[in-house]
Amino acid sequence: MKLPTVIILMFNILSAFSQIPHEITYITGCFVNGTTEIQFEFDAEEILYVDFSKQELIYTVPAFLDPDPSQILIGLSVLKDARDNKELCSDLTVMAAAEERNPPEEKDAPDSNLYPAEDVQLGVENKLICFVNHFYPPSIQVSWTKNGGPVSEGVSLSRYFPNNDGTFHQFSTLTFTPSEGDVYSCTVEHSALETPQTSIWEPDVRDHSLGPDIFCGVGLTLGLLGAGVFFYCVSHHGQ
Incomplete structure (x- = not known):
């Protein structure tokens, strides 16, 4: 693009x-x-x-x-x-x-993943990460709910980062303390989506080794003369 x-x-x-x-x-x-x-x-x-x-x-x-x-x-x-x-x-x-007679702007709809930052333990503070990827133009809205009610406290949104294909990715995080029976959701709104996109997560008390299907982040490589920032993804098995 x-x-x-x-x-x-x-x-x-x-x-x-x-x-x-x-x-x-x-x-x-x-x-x-x-x-x-x-x-x-x-x-x-x-x-x-x-x-x-x-x-x-x-x-x-x-x-x-x-x-x-x-x-x-x-x-x-x-x-x-x-x-x-x-x-x-x-x-x-x-x-x-x-x-160009103001042609319609190209748009790419986002996809999103919702996962915890660390292995989940009930009663232990953790972070839920809503990773939104492959969207264009670079403008999204992310909202959170807990048990169906809106949540704003403990929510943060990173700036957007470019992908090699001209699209963008962005992170929203929610600091939370998981309890049995809680249900969390992350909803993404974007101009390329006909309806908001919602991902749902709840702690699985049968398996405390929960982890994200995919973890993405920004790493830093150090050299003799400078530094490099790179984006990486690591697959995990768990849920």
């Missing part, structure tokens, strides 16, 4: 700590719904993105790495350029949409 309008600027730098060349990729992505994403990649791994709601740079790798990710782009007016490029990219998106 292709974004409606994407401007990509790539340039190489030579690390001050080594004679090995590294590639920094600057990506500005605009969507027809008005959303703009700007991020930097170091050797094809994301190191920061721009949070326009907070007007700040968000580093996605630890600052204690050597070299410090914040020092890689030192001397560059990253935030100011991001604001300028956001306006430019948005204008180009409007122009492109007008030239």
Whole structure:
């Protein structure tokens, strides 16, 4: 899938700590719904993105790495350029949409999995993870229930992450203490879904070795000169 309008600027730098060349990729992505994403990649791994709601740079790798990710782009007016490029990219998106007579935006419906973060023990605090994947455009709503009633306390929602096919994935978590007979649900709403998508989970007291059918997360690889963030999935057997 292709974004409606994407401007990509790539340039190489030579690390001050080594004679090995590294590639920094600057990506500005605009969507027809008005959303703009700007991020930097170091050797094809994301190191920061721009949070326009907070007007700040968000580093996605630890600052204690050597070299410090914040020092890689030192001397560059990253935030100011991001604001300028956001306006430019948005204008180009409007122009492109007008030239194509504003065709309908492509959409991909999400799929979701609901599973506990740890082996379940009754009365022991745990986290339920609602993993939503393969959706486009990058806008979803996630809601939780316990025994049919809405739950908001202990709920968190990650930012969305891009997949290689142009779709996105996102995590919502619920901190809870399982009790026998409780039933939890995670409901996902997205513009590509005709009706909300609901996943249901309840503790199985007959088997305390419960685990997720699939666990997905973000890992960090450390190298001599920097870091890499990677997405991984591990299969489990249990329920």
